[in-house]
Amino acid sequence: MSTMLSTGVRSESNIEVHKYYNGAVPLVCFLALVLQAFLHKYGRFAELVDLPLLVTIYFGVSRRNPVSGMFLGATIGIVQDALSHDNPIGLYGIAKTCVGYVSSSVGARIDTEHPVSRFGLIFVLFHFHQVVLAVTERVLLARTMPMFTLRLLLDSVVTAGIGVVLFALLDRLRSRH
Amino acid sequence: MPDTIISRHRPLSLLAALILAQVLLLAFQIKRENNIRLVRYWTVQTFTPVERVGTWSFSKIGGIWGGYIGLRNARTENARLQKELDQLRMRNRELESQAAEGQRLAGLLNFRTAHPEASMLAAEVIGASADPTSHTLFINRGERDHVRRNLAVITPEGVVGKIVEVFPTSSQVLLINDKESGVGALLAGTRTHGVVKGSGDPNPRMDYIVNDEKVQAGDKILTSGEDHIFPKDLPIGTVERAKPASPFQIISIEPAARLDRLEDVLVLLTQQELTPKKTEESPMPNGANPAPINTAAPSAPHH
Numbered sequence: 001m002s003t004m005l006s007t008g009v010r011s012e013s014n015i016e017v018h019k020y021y022n023g024a025v026p027l028v029c030f031l032a033l034v035l036q037a038f039l040h041k042y043g044r045f046a047e048l049v050d051l052p053l054l055v056t057i058y059f060g061v062s063r064r065n066p067v068s069g070m071f072l073g074a075t076i077g078i079v080q081d082a083l084s085h086d087n088p089i090g091l092y093g094i095a096k097t098c099v100g101y102v103s104s105s106v107g108a109r110i111d112t113e114h115p116v117s118r119f120g121l122i123f124v125l126f127h128f129h130q131v132v133l134a135v136t137e138r139v140l141l142a143r144t145m146p147m148f149t150l151r152l153l154l155d156s157v158v159t160a161g162i163g164v165v166l167f168a169l170l171d172r173l174r175s176r177h
Numbered sequence: 178m179p180d181t182i183i184s185r186h187r188p189l190s191l192l193a194a195l196i197l198a199q200v201l202l203l204a205f206q207i208k209r210e211n212n213i214r215l216v217r218y219w220t221v222q223t224f225t226p227v228e229r230v231g232t233w234s235f236s237k238i239g240g241i242w243g244g245y246i247g248l249r250n251a252r253t254e255n256a257r258l259q260k261e262l263d264q265l266r267m268r269n270r271e272l273e274s275q276a277a278e279g280q281r282l283a284g285l286l287n288f289r290t291a292h293p294e295a296s297m298l299a300a301e302v303i304g305a306s307a308d309p310t311s312h313t314l315f316i317n318r319g320e321r322d323h324v325r326r327n328l329a330v331i332t333p334e335g336v337v338g339k340i341v342e343v344f345p346t347s348s349q350v351l352l353i354n355d356k357e358s359g360v361g362a363l364l365a366g367t368r369t370h371g372v373v374k375g376s377g378d379p380n381p382r383m384d385y386i387v388n389d390e391k392v393q394a395g396d397k398i399l400t401s402g403e404d405h406i407f408p409k410d411l412p413i414g415t416v417e418r419a420k421p422a423s424p425f426q427i428i429s430i431e432p433a434a435r436l437d438r439l440e441d442v443l444v445l446l447t448q449q450e451l452t453p454k455k456t457e458e459s460p461m462p463n464g465a466n467p468a469p470i471n472t473a474a475p476s477a478p479h480h
Contacts, residue, residue, distance in 0.1 A: 066188035066191075066192070067187070067188050067191055070188070070191065070192050070195055071195070074195055074199065078199075088202075088203050088206040088207050089202055089203070089206060090199035090200065090202040090203040090206075091203065093199045093202075094196050094199045094200065094203075097192065097195050097196055097199065098192070098196070101188065101192045105188075136203075140200070140203050140204070140207055140215065141207055142209065
């Protein structure tokens with residue numbers, strides 16, 4: 001997975017594809033999942049931000065490869081499901097697969113380096129992720145999950161804000177070669 | 178063409194495959210109502226309508242086919258049953274005929290048992306006269322059975338007629354209602370003598386009874402024995418009606434024997450008077466074994 005995610009030079013549309021140090025992508029993903037689980041112990045603060053989602057979006061738009069993006073999203077989502085205590089495996093996997101695919105597709109077409117565009121992208125993809133989650137839960141689990149609430153709006157704003165900062169930090173992991 | 182589409186939209190196809198794989202993964206984990214796993218629920222929901230349609234189709238086709246085959250079988254069976262019914266009807270008529278014949282023969286046997294002193298010969302009616310005005314019939318006894326002219330022919334019920342023609346194996350019987358017939362008779366109540374003659378009608382008449390004689394319907398008429406043919410006191414019939422006329426009453430008689438339905442008769446080989454006994458439908462006296470009465474084939478006379 002790491003080889004697949006850290007290779008490749010240019011996308012089909014000739015937009016620059018960033019490379020990362022070896023092991024950087026899986027390590028970041030692992031840390032995001034661990035941190036999310038760790039922060040969950042501290043209650044509501046952890047619920048405001050979805051670090052695995054941010055990582056999925058970041059590497060999706062950076063790699064600009066829909067295939068690698070969707071596989072990364074699927075992997076992160078399935079692990080996130082596995083770490084949860086009551087989610088069936090695949091619930092977050094489906095949502096993050098879709099997010100990975102969309103973010104990679106979007107990253108191949110528009111500039112995602114500017115903080116504002118990143119903020120907007122994270123904000124939109126957060127709600128897209130929520131919609132996919134809600135639909136999956138309703139269709140497969142027969143459970144009612146809201147697609148949009150004020151709380152979700154607040155969460156999306158906080159996540160987008162944190163995401164802009166996190167993305168800037170993750171930019172430092174890019175390989176110069 | 179499908180390969181081209183998939184390769185052209187490879188990421189999208191992969192996305193669909195990946196989501197489908199995870200949906201299936203979810204389906205294997207999630208349980209719905211009644212603790213049924215989602216994958217099984219979907220599978221059943223997918224296949225049940227197909228099975229239902231299949232079952233319905235097979236049922237309809239089977240029903241139509243069964244109906245067609247059943248119709249054909251019913252037609253064949255109907256013909257077979259109709260044939261069987263016809264055979265059974267014929268068999269039933271045959272049995273009824275045999276039962277009636279048995280009753281008649283039983284009657285003859287009882288009569289024969291009641292009069293062991295008289296020689297008599299059982300005979301079967303085999304034909305009648307072709308002349309509608311002539312009341313005669315043919316029996317299967319003739320000269321070979323020692324049948325002679327002017328022998329009395331009777332049934333257990335009463336007088337039938339007399340032998341007028343004898344052939345080797347058959348005889349002709351003149352019935353008492355024939356115009357040429359005459360039987361010496363008497364009224365049972367008053368012992369008044371007369372003659373019973375045929376009139377050409379189904380019922381004979383009794384002549385030579387004066388108007389002063391009181392005769393009522395229902396009076397019994399017996400043979401008088403004066404004709405030297407019929408033994409004395411055999412029942413001829415009953416008075417149907419009587420009306421005064423000149424010079425004698427006109428008395429119509431209802432014959433005791435059913436002259437229009439004769440099948441088996443007895444030929445009296447002698448004119449010996451029969452002793453009236455009431456042994457009909459009763460066992461044989463003293464366990465005596467009566468002489469057999471053969472109605473089918475000619476045999477030697479009983480003496």
